Amino acid sequence: MSVPTHGPLFLTNTLTRKKEEFVPLRPPHVGLYVCGPTVYSDVHLGNVRSFLTFDVLYRWLTHIGYNVRYVRNITDVGHLVGDVDEGEDKIAKRARLEQLEPMEIVQKYTNGFHDVMRLFNVLPPSIEPTATGHLIEQIGMVERILKSGYGYEANGSVYFDVSKYAEKHAYGELSGRKIDELMTNTRDTEGMDEKRSPLDFAIWKKAEPQHLMKWPSPWGEGFPGWHLECSAMSTKYLGLTFDIHGGGMDLKFPHHECEIAQSVAADGVAPVRYWMHGNMLTVNGRKMAKSEGNGFTPEELLSGNHKLLEQGYSAMTVRFFMLQSHYASTLDFSNAAMQAAEKGLERLMAALTTLDALTPVATFDPAHDTTLDALIKSANAYMNDDLNTPRAIAVLFEGIPVINNAAAKREDRSGFSAEQLSRWREFYHGIAGDVLGLQHEQRVVANDRALDGLVQEFIRMRAEAKARKDFAASDAIRDKLVAFGIVLKDTKEGTTWERA
RNA sequence: GGUCGCGUGGCCGAGUGGCUAGGCACAGCUCUGCAAAAGCUGCUACUGCGGUUCGAAUCCGCACGCGACCUCCA
Structure with a gap:
């Protein structure tokens, strides 16, 4: 079977801002990575839109004959509340507020996320890796970044040196940003003296003694930076360079920009061939x-x-x-x-x-x-x-x-x-x-058969009334049913019913 | 302030330099005992002002309005 079977596929590559023909690296295989949720609270409808977009992409790729490995992660550590790598971990904060173990929070909202995905008929990915399940890979990546000279350690944390990276690479190419403009527009950097530049971002963060979510590393106890997990896990499951990376528009900068920088710094190659970004629900x-x-x-x-x-x-x-x-x-x-x-x-x-x-x-x-x-x-x-x-x-x-x-x-x-x-x-x-993943609603549940039997009996009675031209009686039946939310439809084949 | 994007008929929302998406709503008709459902028909829009062109809603410029990102967010 030739791939694809339905003619060439064109996708808008946000890296080039152009519609490009999609040709996978190793057909018929396609590697697809999508940024999943940070499981510290309920997903809302805007989140759903993003996952729906890539669900349709996944379905279409499969439909036209590709063999897709779809990786969508669960972020269960490292996502900080504030900005500039100084805030509290989102999950840890929620755990404190709800008085639960962090992993209980993770489990609770992961379950909720899955329920919602099922509800909207969004297919599960091929692999759904978690950040905490890939500490080894992330630490390995930090080491490679340090080795290549694009990271530096400061007081038990490791930061990515954006300025140094930008000397040789196009930091900002995805989001259309210029490094000096970013510098100009950055807010005050007070209280962040660990970082050499406000644009630098944490790839490993030192954990305070009371911190619940921490792991041993060559730099002491800590936890991985938010951007790192996607790079580490996509590399692990899809290879150094893979076909498509998707996510919401709001992840373009800095998240995806950082992903590119990390991969290039650690492994010397651009990680993604086609970047795709879904727009916002307003x-x-x-x-x-x-x-x-x-x-x-x-x-x-x-x-x-x-x-x-x-x-x-x-x-x-x-x-x-x-x-x-x-x-x-x-x-x-x-x-x-x-x-x-x-x-x-x-x-x-x-x-x-x-x-x-x-x-x-x-x-x-x-x-x-x-x-x-x-x-x-x-x-x-x-x-x-x-x-x-x-x-x-x-x-x-x-x-x-x-x-x-x-x-x-x-x-x-x-x-x-x-x-x-x-x-x-x-x-x-x-x-x-x-x-498109559209399916019939399951509107009637448990007593569906009982209800149908009941309504069929009324339909039969009404037909009898109509046959003897007793329209007062037949209309009475119909009106009664309407009052209960049952609508009758007369067709050439007979009468059907549905809920109003 | 910087960067990017958007502005389409009553509403939502696609889209291409000329061939008038689709849905919803609305109106008329057909079917029907009546109604609903279904069918047929109608409803021709592209923020404003310039420019390019034989021709622009579609390309360019300006203006106005709106939004996103620049800080966590799908």
Whole structure:
């Protein structure tokens, strides 16, 4: 099988700020690394968007025939509260506040993160390494950086020497920053005399005696710097140079810039061939962020129990909503937009159900083949064009009238042959399901069968009433059911029901 | 202040130098006992002002407005 099977894939490489054809280092293998969460609190919707973006990338790469090793880390140490390497560790702080062991915090929020990912139908990565599980690798990397002369030890901590690095390498190339501008704009450096320059960053940090999260190292007890883990773990699992590194736009600087510098300093090669950055989810035009206090958790979203939410929205509605915009654009969350997405998704999923329920006819429409060929072609082209999911979704909608038409009309030639049906189903389930990860909501849970049996009985009674033209009785049944949130739909095949 | 980006129809949101995404909403019609659902039809936008061009919403300049990053953040 040739790779890729769906034509060349183009991705926007934020390193060059251009759309480039994606050619992996060692096809059919693709190495993909995505910065995962720091597990010190609940993930919010903005975080979800980022993981969703790379979920679709992972799904698409797989769909077009690549063998993807997807590494997404869990940051469970080293991420400090403040800036300039002086604050408290985020997890340690949370542990103190919640009066738990740091690892209990890590476990708690890792579990929560996994639950949320499952809820949004985000696939698990191939490897989900933790920073604390890779202390050896990180210490090794610090040693290599020291050996190459780009790090220095000060009072039990080790810092990366940005100025020295910038003499020979392009520090700032990813984020478009110039070193002297960075120097000018940096805030006061008082109280940080361990660092030679405010731009330097910790790759190993000395731990105070009371510090809970610390490990022995050649420089004494301490813990690794935040940026280091991604470099160490991506190197370990994907090699010195790998294909794609993804993350949120806000990680571009300094996090990813530091990753590049560390890898080049330690191993002499640029670590990443294609950098990809997802854009931010905004609320009323402002970035959703924990510090802004405008984020909501998936639980609040589902229940609608938040001052910014007019109602609850399902995870699939959110997924669909997010995929209706391009990953590189900011996306503004609003109730009106969510309600529109809810309706749109409903229509799409209803069409899928209709398609699955269609029965083949003898006098089918031969045009369904050419129509489908066109849909397939453009859907693939759009996905290959830097993951244009909104366009791919639009393609799915283009075929919906064809499906609905076939279902609504029994007499004409709008029907499908058995072969056409299987091809259409394969396409719709492939794009909507496998690639975009949209799935039916499980709206009714435990007593689904009991409820269905009950409603079917009412439908039967109503049909009897209609048969004897007792419309008062039939309407009464329908209205009663509506009051209970059950909506009846009359079709040529009979009456179906769904929840309002 | 520096760097980067954005400004599209009632709303959300794609996009290309000429071939008028899609969703939601709205209106009319068809189907239906009625309604819902479904189908058909309609709704032609691109912040402002200049410029390049046969032709620009799409390229360039300026202005205005908004945002992101520059400090932890997906």
